[in-house]
Amino acid sequence: MHSPGVAQRLALGLMDTFQSMNEFQVLVFCGTVVLLAAWAAWWYTKFKFMPIQHPREPNEMPYLIPSKAQSVQREYPSWWSVANMIHRNSVGVDKSPFAFTIFGTKFYVISDPKHAKEVDKNNGTLSFDEFIFDFVKSTGVSDEGMQACYFKKLPEHGVDFPNPSEDPIGVLVRHMHVHQLHPGDNQKNVEKRFLHSFDRDLQIDRIRNSTVISNDAVEISLYKWCGDFFTRAGEYAYFGDTLAGIDDKFSDMFYIFDELSWQITYKIPGIFAGEMKAAHAHLCQSLKLYFQTRQSERGEQAWFTNAAEKGLRSVGVTDEDIATLFLTIYLTINTNTRRAAFWMLTFLLYNPHLIEAVLGETKAAFDAGKLIDPAYLSNHELCPQLESIWLETLRATSTGASVRCVNKDTIIGGRLLRQGNKILIPSRLLHLDGDAWGKSTREFRPKRFLSKKNSARGGSWRPFGGGSTLCTGRFVAEHMIKACVTMILHRFHLQIVGDAALPMGDECTPGLGIMGITQDEDFKVRITKRAL
Numbered sequence: 224m225h226s227p228g229v230a231q232r233l234a235l236g237l238m239d240t241f242q243s244m245n246e247f248q249v250l251v252f253c254g255t256v257v258l259l260a261a262w263a264a265w266w267y268t269k270f271k272f273m274p275i276q277h278p279r280e281p282n283e284m285p286y287l288i289p290s291k292a293q294s295v296q297r298e299y300p301s302w303w304s305v306a307n308m309i310h311r312n313s314v315g316v317d318k319s320p321f322a323f324t325i326f327g328t329k330f331y332v333i334s335d336p337k338h339a340k341e342v343d344k345n346n347g348t349l350s351f352d353e354f355i356f357d358f359v360k361s362t363g364v365s366d367e368g369m370q371a372c373y374f375k376k377l378p379e380h381g382v383d384f385p386n387p388s389e390d391p392i393g394v395l396v397r398h399m400h401v402h403q404l405h406p407g408d409n410q411k412n413v414e415k416r417f418l419h420s421f422d423r424d425l426q427i428d429r430i431r432n433s434t435v436i437s438n439d440a441v442e443i444s445l446y447k448w449c450g451d452f453f454t455r456a457g458e459y460a461y462f463g464d465t466l467a468g469i470d471d472k473f474s475d476m477f478y479i480f481d482e483l484s485w486q487i488t489y490k491i492p493g494i495f496a497g498e499m500k501a502a503h504a505h506l507c508q509s510l511k512l513y514f515q516t517r518q519s520e521r522g523e524q525a526w527f528t529n530a531a532e533k534g535l536r537s538v539g540v541t542d543e544d545i546a547t548l549f550l551t552i553y554l555t556i557n558t559n560t561r562r563a564a565f566w567m568l569t570f571l572l573y574n575p576h577l578i579e580a581v582l583g584e585t586k587a588a589f590d591a592g593k594l595i596d597p598a599y600l601s602n603h604e605l606c607p608q609l610e611s612i613w614l615e616t617l618r619a620t621s622t623g624a625s626v627r628c629v630n631k632d633t634i635i636g637g638r639l640l641r642q643g644n645k646i647l648i649p650s651r652l653l654h655l656d657g658d659a660w661g662k663s664t665r666e667f668r669p670k671r672f673l674s675k676k677n678s679a680r681g682g683s684w685r686p687f688g689g690g691s692t693l694c695t696g697r698f699v700a701e702h703m704i705k706a707c708v709t710m711i712l713h714r715f716h717l718q719i720v721g722d723a724a725l726p727m728g729d730e731c732t733p734g735l736g737i738m739g740i741t742q743d744e745d746f747k748v749r750i751t752k753r754a755l
């Protein structure tokens with residue numbers, strides 16, 4: 224006689240267990256077995272069988288729970304986490320579009336720059352408007368305001384701005400902003416106003432919320448300082464001094480709001496988003512007072528602010544809704560610049576030899592700490608180090624993404640993307656791709672751009688998005704960030720307080736472009752006036 228095999232022993236064990244169970248326990252046991260079998264059948268069909276049946280569709284990243292009912296929020300996935308989990312910095316991996324489903328919505332992820340270009344060019348079957356509409360609504364614009372902004376056609380000559388397609392005012396405001404930032408006199412005017420504000424605020428005795436060390440030195444958190452002077456510059460450029468006159472805490476409240484504004488995107492219920500909601504309400508109230516101030520009593524403001532307000536009023540949008548809409552615009556102008564300036568200064572502080580290089584090559588643009596030739600800084604031939612530091616800073620710290628809705632079945636990267644799903648192009652996937660950037664893609668190495676100048680122009684560098692939603696403020700951003708960083712270097716000596724390590728970026732909190740830092744990564748700098 225031979226001893227029983229594994230299967231036999233398992234069966235005997237099971238029979239023993241069954242015999243010792245009461246009726247209820249048997250019921251629970253059988254129920255669990257049926258559920259597990261059903262789950263295994265679902266999982267196998269979805270992730271093994273379906274891909275064989277539909278080979279043209281992108282492979283789906285397996286997930287565990289087969290429910291479409293987990294709609295805590297429906298539209299946006301935690302793609303930050305997903306992108307970081309699967310980021311492809313190894314060389315030569317397959318970059319076909321792939322899919323994942325989160326909270327019942329299927330997203331196709333694009334990680335090949337060639338495929339990103341296909342998406343950018345497609346304005347026929349892919350669209351973005353749904354996302355803007357959804358975001359604006361989440362900020363609290365009333366139903367009447369949404370109707371007036373996005374569903375009411377505006378006659379061609381309804382406002383003092385070309386509108387041949389009779390677009391609603393919400394769409395036209397976007398075009399007006401493009402017009403304001405388009406290279407030329409309008410853009411130069413905005414930049415002049417930014418520079419005026421930097422010139423005013425970048426003085427030792429005007430560094431707000433700092434600890435005074437002596438007449439010539441203060442200490443402050445670098446992250447908060449960049450947030451302060453850059454936000455105030457953006458505010459001055461668009462609203463003049465009037466908004467700060469109405470509410471001198473506006474930029475401070477904006478900082479609180481901006482750090483938490485991802486809660487709007489994620490539709491976090493009000494009871495868990497109290498601080499963000501309170502800051503939002505405060506800012507909207509101050510903006511409302513601004514728009515209730517008569518035009519003649521406001522100081523100089525940007526052309527766009529005036530034109531957009533007039534357009535919105537012409538279709539009956541209320542003061543409350545104008546204020547709420549302008550807070551989103553204020554966010555777009557200010558959220559990324561303050562962070563990019565912080566990162567650029569941080570990388571310079573942790574690589575002091577680069578400070579010397581930048582000071583040397585930008586000397587001719589300054590006279591006794593005053594920026595006399597801003598255009599000089601953007602001349603790549605004259606300032607190659609500055610250019611490479613700028614490009615590498617954005618590569619290393621960008622966590623934005625372009626998003627599109629698939630309105631009709633569409634082929635991208637040879638794969639069939641189905642109508643009703645969404646597309647994501649996370650810049651982080653492209654920026655950490657070893658095929659494009661070589662080794663150590665997580666490290667700050669501006670030399671990449673010195674030795675391979677064209678990298679920035681290839682599709683693998685995408686901090687400003689692309690296609691129809693390409694950032695319209697990208698030139699202003701480049702010029703102004705280079706200007707304030709070099710102005711700081713020419714005016715001050717910066718020293719890290721203590722032995723703080725290079726801060727880690729916050730890759731998990733969703734953002735609109737450049738990553739922030741978590742609170743415990745913040746560090747202080749001592750700022751001392753340079754002898755001129």
Ligand code: HEM
Binds near residue numbers: 555693694
């Ligand atoms: C380093 C600074 C900046 C970064 C990294 C940045 C990044 C971005 C990104 C990723 C988008 C979305 C692109 C997409 O969906 O494909 C965007 C859109 C936009 N940005 Fe920027 N941005 C910056 C600075 C600015 C500035 C200074 C302004 C204005 C003065 C501005 C105005 C806009 C506008 C108006 C849009 C919306 C474009 C549209 O859909 O009509 N940005 N930006």
